[in-house]
Amino acid sequence: MVGLKSLGQGGIAARLRAIGIALGLLLLAVWIHDPRGLHFKADDYPTIAYARNLGNVLHDFFGPQYDLNFFVFHRPLITLSLWQDFFLFGVKPLGFFSMNLLAFVLSLVLLQRIMALFLGGWRGDVVGLVLALLWLFHPVPIASLEWVVGRVDTHVVPWILGAVFFHLRARRGGARWPVWVCTILGLLTKESAFGIPFLLLGVDLLDSSIRLPKVREQGSHVWNRFPSLGLLVLIPLDLLFRWVFLGQLLGGYGFLKAARLDVPAIFSGLANTLSLSLVPRDTQNPLLQWGLPVLLLLGLFWFCFRERGSFFSRMGGIALVGIGLFGPLALLLPSMRDPANQRYAYLACLGPWLALLTFVPMGGEGKGFMFSPILLLGLLGLVPAQKREQKRMAVHDRFVIQTVSLLRKAAELERGKSQDLPLVLSGRAEAACHPQRFLWGLGSVLRSPFVREEGLQRQVISLRTLHPSALPVPEKLAGAGLGVLVRVRENGTAVQLIPKKPEPVREAQALGFRGRLGVDLQDRARVLGDRGPGFALGPKFERKVALCTSLGSFLLRLPPRPRTRLTLWELLTTPIRSEGAPLPGLWILWNAFDLCPDEPLQMFWREGGHLVHARLWVERAFTKRMAKAAGGAKK
Numbered sequence: 001m002v003g004l005k006s007l008g009q010g011g012i013a014a015r016l017r018a019i020g021i022a023l024g025l026l027l028l029a030v031w032i033h034d035p036r037g038l039h040f041k042a043d044d045y046p047t048i049a050y051a052r053n054l055g056n057v058l059h060d061f062f063g064p065q066y067d068l069n070f071f072v073f074h075r076p077l078i079t080l081s082l083w084q085d086f087f088l089f090g091v092k093p094l095g096f097f098s099m100n101l102l103a104f105v106l107s108l109v110l111l112q113r114i115m116a117l118f119l120g121g122w123r124g125d126v127v128g129l130v131l132a133l134l135w136l137f138h139p140v141p142i143a144s145l146e147w148v149v150g151r152v153d154t155h156v157v158p159w160i161l162g163a164v165f166f167h168l169r170a171r172r173g174g175a176r177w178p179v180w181v182c183t184i185l186g187l188l189t190k191e192s193a194f195g196i197p198f199l200l201l202g203v204d205l206l207d208s209s210i211r212l213p214k215v216r217e218q219g220s221h222v223w224n225r226f227p228s229l230g231l232l233v234l235i236p237l238d239l240l241f242r243w244v245f246l247g248q249l250l251g252g253y254g255f256l257k258a259a260r261l262d263v264p265a266i267f268s269g270l271a272n273t274l275s276l277s278l279v280p281r282d283t284q285n286p287l288l289q290w291g292l293p294v295l296l297l298l299g300l301f302w303f304c305f306r307e308r309g310s311f312f313s314r315m316g317g318i319a320l321v322g323i324g325l326f327g328p329l330a331l332l333l334p335s336m337r338d339p340a341n342q343r344y345a346y347l348a349c350l351g352p353w354l355a356l357l358t359f360v361p362m363g364g365e366g367k368g369f370m371f372s373p374i375l376l377l378g379l380l381g382l383v384p385a386q387k388r389e390q391k392r393m394a395v396h397d398r399f400v401i402q403t404v405s406l407l408r409k410a411a412e413l414e415r416g417k418s419q420d421l422p423l424v425l426s427g428r429a430e431a432a433c434h435p436q437r438f439l440w441g442l443g444s445v446l447r448s449p450f451v452r453e454e455g456l457q458r459q460v461i462s463l464r465t466l467h468p469s470a471l472p473v474p475e476k477l478a479g480a481g482l483g484v485l486v487r488v489r490e491n492g493t494a495v496q497l498i499p500k501k502p503e504p505v506r507e508a509q510a511l512g513f514r515g516r517l518g519v520d521l522q523d524r525a526r527v528l529g530d531r532g533p534g535f536a537l538g539p540k541f542e543r544k545v546a547l548c549t550s551l552g553s554f555l556l557r558l559p560p561r562p563r564t565r566l567t568l569w570e571l572l573t574t575p576i577r578s579e580g581a582p583l584p585g586l587w588i589l590w591n592a593f594d595l596c597p598d599e600p601l602q603m604f605w606r607e608g609g610h611l612v613h614a615r616l617w618v619e620r621a622f623t624k625r626m627a628k629a630a631g632g633a634k635k
Helices: 002-032 044-051 054-059 076-089 093-119 121-136 148-154 157-171 177-187 191-210 212-218 227-246 263-278 286-305 308-329 333-337 339-345 348-359 364-413 440-444 519-531 568-573 585-595 620-634
Strands: 423-426 460-462 484-488 495-499 505-507 534-536 544-548 553-557 565-567 601-607 610-618
Touching: 002 093, 002 121, 044 054, 044 076, 044 148, 044 440, 054 076, 076 093, 076 148, 093 121, 093 148, 093 157, 093 191, 121 348, 121 364, 157 177, 157 191, 157 227, 177 191, 177 227, 191 227, 191 308, 263 286, 263 308, 263 333, 263 339, 263 348, 286 308, 286 348, 308 333, 308 348, 333 339, 339 348, 348 364, 364 423, 364 484, 364 495, 440 460, 519 565, 519 568, 519 620, 534 568, 553 585, 565 568, 568 585, 585 601, 585 620, 610 620
Parallel strands: 423 460, 423 484, 505 610
Antiparallel strands: 484 495, 534 565, 544 553, 544 601, 601 610
């Protein structure tokens, strides 16, 4: 009776302790990552505009996310979460960012409970709390927390950690179905969930090496020792689904799919990420970049070797956990040689801190982990780095708020004038954007649902050069017909409204088509050549055409010869200067056509000093064809 009574009291005390820790983490997270005052960034605008339509949400369950070709992802639960937030909060940023923070808090609590289950008792609570605090004060999660679309990380990690938590509970007698639910929902959220089966296999091996008596009670059958093996079947099933509905196995960013597997760059990026996770800094330090990972590997080897009876179990478990954390990042690791790209390590940044725990003598049932609070000394380096990252994000927020405000003011000043003419953002727009470039979303900031009044809804084009080898578009050409334009200052952190005297604008006459470019029209333009569809030209055409989108622009110089029409074939195939082979303009533009499907290509040229304007709408079928052609050419 005494034993049962003490066990009941211990259970109640443990639950109260867990509730207290969870509430403490919630309050700390709200204090440190206060979502008030945050603003939409970059592709927050087009993704929210897309996800407000329930039909688009349903499309993303059986097609590529946002119906794009530039990147092909299957993340329907992200689109669903954006629809839910729009339904609840409209276009108020606070609601969206609060949901990001709530998901992060849930992840912190799950991490703490995982360590409590793994190690048991108050020691497990302490270790879990230490790791949660290190993650809470780490600079890496900030970009995801303060960027609505960063929820691809904040929203998938609760499913990943939930799978680990319920797996540990199942190993101790709990139900297994929540593990499957978390894994399936994780796969519907982000590709990071591909690592779940490997993480759980690693947990099976590590849990077995530490808690051998419990394993003997469960039996030595392979399914008892490795209950997570069955989850491996979800990976080929998910890949088959992607092949059928997306047309490819993994998807990903277009520029990464075309890149070759660079093994040295992958290891360099991995070393840099391991190092920066422990000692965040703005610049690379070769000694730290390679020295810290080597030190971690030595510590892990020692952890495995000191218990010789479980050497291979521990070694295999650590390897599988590493694969689960970093395997889904393999294609991104080369870019993570840059300290600015560490946001991809949202969860993986915990890996080195977990590894450091192995330096502490473990003893029986994890008693040595009582010394893990020593790791809190790491906060001396994490907190200043976190403050620096928050300041950088605040600079970006101020830039976006100021830019959107001035664009709306420009729309008000242009109210009543031609809605066909786009507003112009000139200057070095990309220099002001950390860590997400304010490019894709630019075309949506003055559209519904962010601007309700039709008289203020305008397309915005960026004069950022769309390709490094292309000629920039001058303000005096693209913005000549406007009475005002918005310019990014030279320091890239502020914008200004530039009033000017507008010029009269003549709309170009479309010849042989109705202003839309489709697959059939492309085929006809190829066959007819100089006699094909295009725009009528005056006698003093100056051979320079500005092609402008919200993603970027470039100036096309046409060869000198007599013309009475500017054909679509010439516009799309005239090459620009390039370091390699001549690059046709279409191969530069298709990316903008894909990311901005509801916006026309805006064109400007002069005829004897007179400004001429034309618009070209592009059908999705044409963009999809070009995406396949561009991908095949790169391969």
